[in-house]
Amino acid sequence: MNLFDRIRLGLAVGVAKTVTAIVKSLKLGAASVLPGEISRRIHPHLLPLLFEQVKEGVILIVGTNGKTTTSLLLRTILEDCGKKVTHNATGANLINGLITALLADTNIIGQLNIDYAILEVDENVLPLVLRDCRPRYILGLNLFRDQLDRYGEVDTISLRWQQAIAPLPNNTTILLNADDPTLSYLGQNLTQKVLFFGLNEPDRYLDEIPHAVDSIYCPSCGHLLDYQGVYLSHLGDYACPKCDFKKSETALNSQEWGQILIGVYNKYNTLAAGLLAREIGISQENINATIKDFRAAFGRAEELTVKGKHVRILLSKNPVGMNETIRAVNDIKIQGKSSTTLIVLNDRIPDGTDVSWIWDVDTEKLVSLGGTIVVSGDRVYDMALRLKYSQETLEMNPNSFNLIVKENLQEAIKIALEKSPKEETLHIIPTYSAMLEVRKTLTGREIL
């Protein structure tokens, strides 16, 4: 770093730290984005300079679902082994959020003293980051349809990733989900070291491919892919009957691995973080120990006790996520351990402004098991309408399924808690901004 860069870096860091202090002391917000924005204006190449200073390297985590949980697991594994880790834990995954997270751990002249930085990166921002930053690892979890209102289509995103990763140096290691055809194909066409994770557990196959599926066509030749079985959405064991494209060889045997939390999706998150930790050189024994004691990130299968009632919050941001949530909730409903669900649908920027995706969710499966479903959120009536159309007869049958519509979130939470019997679990299924609100109400404090 030359002297000019060093001075400008110091200045940028100083200003950012001052802004953070002011924002926090005036309780204006979480200061998770603004300091990054301001300091980037002072020093446009701040992010690559910060990347260079991370001793063992930066780990970028991308994918539609599971970034936060995977990051948190990986971070915990590394910290349990005595590593110093920075993580953009607030889910601020655009450029300014990344800068803010790294700046928070610098000293006043902009020096970082950390071993690893784990950065969750928004799907669409990855190419921007890779333009001048050099991560040591990139972990690609999955690519589902999510917030198309902002980003366009899965194919476009994968093409942009391919173009952005291709020029990276050969000491970059890329870890990808072999069960996702788009990512498998991406990995097969990279020159860097690529490792794949995935499931080989046919007993976890779904009975049928769900409706909310994006990519069942061969990314190489466009022919319909042959699936031996599907684990979740379009993730599964597949091969192209026409060309030689097939699921990539995985670097691990998933049957030998346990998992964190509940649901197949968390098995994927476990394998992703576990494989990366192993590649870094952490022993299997240490990895397994952390997996066993892992606790959820906020809102991601997080469990709370509120007014004596057991509550589980299952953030669901898109059709695949919500289908998997319903699958997990139904497993518990069938055991008689849950009968009340609260769904909160918001349509703010972090949620995606287009709520049409709820019609791709198999809400029929949730409704068919009866119980009470309370709905709330900015688009409460859209959600209510979706549930109404999920029942076979028009008349609400009070013995099977009880729909309660509450515009006001506080009232919705209150009534859901009241309706949920003491020995059961109330499941709350919120979109992102709704999750923040729900959690704030339940815990009486903000997360960020």
Place this chain on the structure above:
Amino acid sequence: MELKIGWLYPKLMSTYGDRGNVICLQQRCQWRGIDAAIVPLDRQSEASQFDLVDVIVGGGAQDRQQEIVMRDLQGAKAEKFRGKIDGGTPGVFTCGSPQLLGKYYEPALGQRIDGLGVFDLVTKHPGIDAPRCIGNVVLEITASPLAEELRAILGETPIAIGFENHGGRTYLGNVAPLGKVIKGYGNNGEDGWEGAFYGNAIATYSHGPLLPKNPFIADWLIQTALRHKYQEAISLSKLDDSLALQARKAMFERLDCANLVNTL
């Protein structure tokens, strides 16, 4: 009575919750005691499947899927499909489907794809870096005789509400627009028109999905399909649409169209 709902390429053309239109039609039939079966019209189906259906629903697709569909919808299938629309079979086609029914579509990447040419319209994608047309959309349906028939069902000016999210821009030739944009972009964000109407087929960028929040359009499709099939006028019993009404009201208020608030 029974109705067969043809669903165009359910696996390929369902990007934005368009399944909701199929669910809405089927449920509104079944709640009234009208049998409603879904007939997938996809790559595996024979062209003769088109003969079976009384109403057709088509949704949106990503560019690659759209290309696969357009390559499949050729020859006998194309003829059958065209024949149905020309013959007055009602249908609702959102987002990618109108592009398919138009003369051609120029995607962001790759070659121009010829459409069926049933609707005299063309669609061009201005490139992957061009901003998409995204947001809640409100339109007044003006196409004749659809507007008059909807007015008869509704008792007032038919205002539709939905959400648009499209990269392609559509330009109409000699075909009536579906309606006038009140809020949003519509076909191309330039001329103030949204969608197209031909025979009894509705083409629109308005998903959301369209029918659950505009149940009068769903009922018009059912009614028209039954009339077409049984050759007699059929009036449908009224359903409780209070949730749809509230969903519309909330959005009209948010979009400062509160003067439209009583419309369902």
